[in-house]
Amino acid sequence: MITLKNINKTFKVAQRGKGAGAAFKALFKRDYKYIRALNDVSFHIGEGEIVGYIGPNGAGKSTTIKVMSGILSPDSGQCDIMDFTPWKNRREYVKNIGVVFGQRTQLWWDVPIADSFDLLRDIYKIPAAEYARTLDMLTETMGLSEFLNTPLRQVSLGQRMRAEIAASLLHSPKILFLDEPTIGLDAVSKLAVRQFIKAVNAERKLTVILTTHDQNDIEALTDRVILIGRGKILHDGSMQNIKHKFDTYRTLTITFSPREAPAALPGAELVSWSGERAVYRLDTSKITVSSAIGELSKTLNILDMTVETPPIEEIIAGLYAEHGI
Amino acid sequence: MIYFKYVRMVIKSFMQYRASFWLTMIGQFFVSFFAFLGIYLMFARFDNIAGWSFGEVALCFGVVQTAFAVTECFARGFDIFRDFIKQGTFDRIMLRPRSTILQVLGSNFELSRIGRLAQSFVTLGLAASWMDADWNAMKAVTLIFMIVSGVFIFTGIFILGATVCFFTVEGLEFINIFTDGGREIASYPLTIYAKWIMRFFTFIIPFGCFNYLPLMYLTGRAEGRELLYMLTPLAGILFIAPCLGVWRLGVRRYLSTGN
Numbered sequence: 343m344i345t346l347k348n349i350n351k352t353f354k355v356a357q358r359g360k361g362a363g364a365a366f367k368a369l370f371k372r373d374y375k376y377i378r379a380l381n382d383v384s385f386h387i388g389e390g391e392i393v394g395y396i397g398p399n400g401a402g403k404s405t406t407i408k409v410m411s412g413i414l415s416p417d418s419g420q421c422d423i424m425d426f427t428p429w430k431n432r433r434e435y436v437k438n439i440g441v442v443f444g445q446r447t448q449l450w451w452d453v454p455i456a457d458s459f460d461l462l463r464d465i466y467k468i469p470a471a472e473y474a475r476t477l478d479m480l481t482e483t484m485g486l487s488e489f490l491n492t493p494l495r496q497v498s499l500g501q502r503m504r505a506e507i508a509a510s511l512l513h514s515p516k517i518l519f520l521d522e523p524t525i526g527l528d529a530v531s532k533l534a535v536r537q538f539i540k541a542v543n544a545e546r547k548l549t550v551i552l553t554t555h556d557q558n559d560i561e562a563l564t565d566r567v568i569l570i571g572r573g574k575i576l577h578d579g580s581m582q583n584i585k586h587k588f589d590t591y592r593t594l595t596i597t598f599s600p601r602e603a604p605a606a607l608p609g610a611e612l613v614s615w616s617g618e619r620a621v622y623r624l625d626t627s628k629i630t631v632s633s634a635i636g637e638l639s640k641t642l643n644i645l646d647m648t649v650e651t652p653p654i655e656e657i658i659a660g661l662y663a664e665h666g667i
Numbered sequence: 668m669i670y671f672k673y674v675r676m677v678i679k680s681f682m683q684y685r686a687s688f689w690l691t692m693i694g695q696f697f698v699s700f701f702a703f704l705g706i707y708l709m710f711a712r713f714d715n716i717a718g719w720s721f722g723e724v725a726l727c728f729g730v731v732q733t734a735f736a737v738t739e740c741f742a743r744g745f746d747i748f749r750d751f752i753k754q755g756t757f758d759r760i761m762l763r764p765r766s767t768i769l770q771v772l773g774s775n776f777e778l779s780r781i782g783r784l785a786q787s788f789v790t791l792g793l794a795a796s797w798m799d800a801d802w803n804a805m806k807a808v809t810l811i812f813m814i815v816s817g818v819f820i821f822t823g824i825f826i827l828g829a830t831v832c833f834f835t836v837e838g839l840e841f842i843n844i845f846t847d848g849g850r851e852i853a854s855y856p857l858t859i860y861a862k863w864i865m866r867f868f869t870f871i872i873p874f875g876c877f878n879y880l881p882l883m884y885l886t887g888r889a890e891g892r893e894l895l896y897m898l899t900p901l902a903g904i905l906f907i908a909p910c911l912g913v914w915r916l917g918v919r920r921y922l923s924t925g926n
Contacts, residue, residue, distance in 0.1 A: 353925070408925060413761040415922045429922055433764045441762050448759055452680035464672050465763055493683070 343549055344387040344410065344517070349419035351380040351405055351573075379405045380416065381573040389516075390547040392539070394560040394581070397570040398658065403553040406570065407519050410551070411441050424516060437466065440510030444522035447494065447502070448509055454491045455505045459512060466513035473512065480508040484538055500531025507535065511542060518542075520552035524559055536562045557653070569661065576661050585651070588660035592631055593650040594622045598642040605641050607634055618645075669765065673773025681778050688779060695782035699732050703790055706854075717859040722798030723886055727878050728854040729791035730810070734817025734877065735850045736783040742822045743777040746846075748829035757921065767918055768911065771829070800885050809881050809897050816877035816900030817853075823910035824849065824872065830910075833917035833924075845872060853878055876903030 357373040379402050387393050397403050408414035409421060412428030412435050421428055426435040442448070449458040463473045481487050484504045489497045497505070503523060510518060520539070524532045540563060542548050554560065560567055560581055569577040569584070577584055597619050598604065604620045606612065609628030613621040624634050631649055638644060681688055706728055710721040719727075739746070748771065751757045760770045791810075800806060828842035853874040857865045869875030876899045883889050884896035 405925075408758070411762060413758050413922070414925050432761065433766075436762050437764045439762075443755075443758075446755055446759070448762075450676055450680060452683045453676060457676065457679065461672055461676050464669055465765055 343389045343391075343424060344385075344551075345420075345422045346386075346406075346410070347384050347420040347422075349380050349383040349406075349409060349416045349421060350378075351409065351414070351416045353377045353379050378573050380409070383419070383570070383573070383575055385568055385575060385578055387549060387551065389549055390543065391566065392543055392550040392552070392564040394564050394567040395551055395553045395570065396555075396560065396567055396658075397553075397576075401570045402573040403570060404521060405573075407441075407521055407551070407553065411439055411519055412436060437513065438515055439517045439519060440513070440515040441519045442503075442506050442510045442521065442523055444503070444520070444525040448506060449494050449502075451495050452493055454493055455486070455497070456490045458494065459490075459509060462509055462512050468513055472514075476512055476514060480511060483541055484508050485534070498531075500527050500534070503527060503531065503535060504538070507538065511548075514546070515548070517549045517551070520550065522553055522555065524554060524556055532556070532558070539563060569658065571658070571662055571665070574665070576665055584657055584661070588657045589626070589652060591626055591652060592624045593652075594624055594631065594634060595648045595650070596620055596622075596638065596642070596644050597646040598638075598644050600643070604638065607637055610634055670769055670773050673770070674776045677774070677776040678778060691779035692782035695736075695779055696786050699736070699783050699786045699790075702732075702854075703728065703786070716855065719856050719859070720798060722794055722796075723882065724855060725790060725794035726798055726885070727856055727882055729787055729794045730813045730817060730878050731850055731853045732787035733784065733791060733814050735821055736780050736787050737814070737818045738821035738825065739780040740777050740784065741772060741818075742825045743780075744771040744773070744775040745822070745825035745829040747775065749832045752832045752921075761921075768826075768914065798886065800887065805897065806885055809884060809900070812897075812900035813877050813881050816903035819904045819907045820873060820877060821846065821849075823907045826907075826910045826914050830914050830917035833921045849874060856882055873903045873906050876900055876906075 353376070355375050355377055357375045381402075383402070383406060395403055395406065405414065409416050410423060410428060412426075412432050415429040423435070424438055426438070428435050449455060450461070459477065462468075463470075468476070481490065484507070486504060486508060489501050489505075494502060494505070507518075507520070507523065518539075523539075524535055527535065536559060539550060539552070543550055550563075552559065552563070565580045565582065567577070567579070567581050567584070568575060593613075594610075596604075599618060604612065604615060607622060607624075607629065610622045610624045613623050615621070622634065624631060635644070635647070703725070706724060707721075709716075710724070715721075716724060744751075751760070751771070751774075756774075757767075760767055760774075763770060795802065795810075824842070824845045828846065831842060849868070849872065852860070852864070852868060857868060857875050857879040865875065865879075869879070880896050880899040884893055889896045
């Protein structure tokens with residue numbers, strides 16, 4: 343369904359020093375810096391897949407989404423999506439995709455959401471019967487009915503995001519690109535958005551590519567992640583695999599009594615300790631979680647404890663270190 | 668047609684801010700009213716300018732004002748296109764299965780320019796009765812040609828100005844030389860200017876095609892080339908073609924550079 347082969351993209355960015363002198367100089371002579379936004383990016387995504395596209399800010403996520411949605415042409419490489427080359431034949435191609443930018447709206451700010459939907463119906467030339475059916479389905483599954491007739495500027499962010507995703511599905515696209523769909527949402531809205539994405543994926547065999555910084559999005563929606571850093575694909579495969587590879591420690595936090603310095607643990611490092619609370623970092627190759635707890639409970643009365651797996655950011659940092667970038 | 672559906676959307680949004688709408692509309696009425704007053708006062712002192720009477724200059728002024736007001740109504744999207752690039756709105760436009768030109772046109776409809784338009788029509792009407800032309804059907808048609816041609820030419824300039832935004836988002840004020848400046852220059856018959864200005868605004872940016880040349884016909888100065896001068900506004904319309912071509916280049920450039 344989606345195949346990218348050796349996609350490269352370099353941006354030319356104007357450089358300017360600090361201060362008035364440099365600003366003046368820039369009026370006459372510009373220095374440019376070249377930024378390699380995409381470096382030999384290749385992957386394949388099949389029909390009906392949900393893929394998490396992750397990486398830090400500036401890694402090339404949005405650039406890839408732009409290339410795949412046909413609003414940016416790469417310097418070299420091939421991109422074949424449903425037998426289209428996205429940046430050629432734009433008007434035919436974009437009928438097949440839906441795109442949601444979490445930070446930007448595609449709806450009209452001052453008019454009721456329903457009016458925006460109606461205009462989209464006309465833009466995409468959706469037949470009336472099909473439109474009514476799709477809109478009913480979306481209204482129900484996304485719970486839009488209570489704010490469908492409210493102007494966009496008066497709805498909450500969570501409601502807005504639900505409306506945005508619904509808007510991108512009105513024309514029944516085959517592929518949905520979501521650029522940070524849960525950014526800024528509260529827990530309830532995040533859950534609603536995730537559930538919805540799952541539901542449409544299952545019902546319509548919709549292919550979904552989403553970028554996110556929230557590892558819970560990934561965990562809830564998919565096991566396949568493509569990880570990009572500085573324009574390069576670092577990993578393409580299951581999230582579990584990455585985790586496993588860099589999952590070398592656990593963070594153990596205990597609350598205990600009496601108030602005294604906790605004992606040292608072999609194979610673990612005491613990260614912090616204050617009064618009745620201590621945080622250990624367990625090297626899982628040297629000590630297991632259960633033996634650490636066993637050891638500690640010999641001398642301490644443990645009142646409460648949590649065990650945390652490393653956050654996704656650290657896993658990614660580990661991958662960077664491995665790839666030397 | 669989809670364009671009108673876009674426009675309906677803009678009008679609906681507009682109605683949310685009614686007070687602002689009326690104030691801008693009244694303001695726009697007076698902007699062009701004072702410009703006209705300037706011409707009137709000048710003619711109160713001088714009988715004619717380079718042989719052109721008050722009525723003739725007023726007609727010229729009225730045609731330009733009308734064309735400009737209509738253009739600002741319809742093509743305002745291109746006038747504020749810089750914001751489209753800065754805010755990423757153009758990405759959204761690229762994602763819709765419709766022509767970019769149509770979407771930019773539909774993105775904005777400056778209803779408040781109707782104030783200006785109303786004033787321009789008043790001027791046109793008055794000027795037509797002041798100048799001593801023997802009005803007939805042919806001349807009336809020519810007058811309509813002039814306005815339509817003016818709309819196309821101003822729209823073309825707006826598109827050119829917008830296209831520049833694909834290449835740089837800095838220092839775009841210079842395009843105002845051709846929009847606001849062009850409007851001022853074209854408000855008078857071009858013969859009152861130096862030769863090179865006249866040539867530039869006839870053959871490069873064809874303001875002359877929609878006011879000066881057909882005005883020669885309207886005022887009986889055509890000297891045997893009536894038909895030619897009558898049809899020059901249609902030649903002016905062709906100006907839009909290279910503008911659309913340049914726009915296409917701009918979109919291609921945007922495709923390869925992003926924003």
